[in-house]
Amino acid sequence: MIYLWAFLIGGLICALGQLLILKTNWTPARILVSFVVLGAIMQVCMIFEPLKKIAGAGVTTPITGFGAGLVKGTFENIDKYGFLGIFTGGLTAMSAGIAVAIVSGLVVGMIFKSRSK
Template identity: 45%
Template sequence: MDYINAFWVGGLICALVQILMDRTKLMPGRIMVLLVCSGTALGFLGLYEPFVKFAGAGASVPLLGFGNTLFKGVREAVQTHGFIGIFEGGFTSSAVGISAALVFGYAASLIFEPRMKK
């Protein structure tokens, strides 16, 4: 049953994101940021952990799960190191490659001008 729940929940998340991409003028990068921020907010509200327990990898693998992972890392680092944990928690809780992708993606957004879909 765990596999079935992971399959349909992950598929539902992907289908909703695909509908969002097809029906709105949001660029894929903004949709990805929306997903990560939504996962962070759901983690903060305590709603994401029960969701992960029910859906397993179907909830932890998509970008919503990444946002939740970042939140958990920041929360633990703030409890341990105080204010500086805000900056270090997200980097230590996720893989180095993903953290580098965040930093370089943000740097690219400062250099290049994003455009809306027509």
């Protein structure tokens, strides 16, 4: 059942992104940024966790998951370490994704040449 919800909710979030692209002429960078903010807001309003229980990767795979993860990590670290958590929490929680993105980008960028189709 979680697979069906992952597909449906994930697809809907992406379709919403596409709708924004078509209707607003926003650049992809702006779409990504707004979805990160959306994810953060969902996390703060406590609707992200319940959604995650239903749809799993359907909400964590879209970039909204990145925003939510940053906020979640920040809150957790504040609980653990107090004031310092405000600064350390977000990036600590998302460190794996960012590191893998940097390293794979670097390696792929060195191996492959860009081509026009």
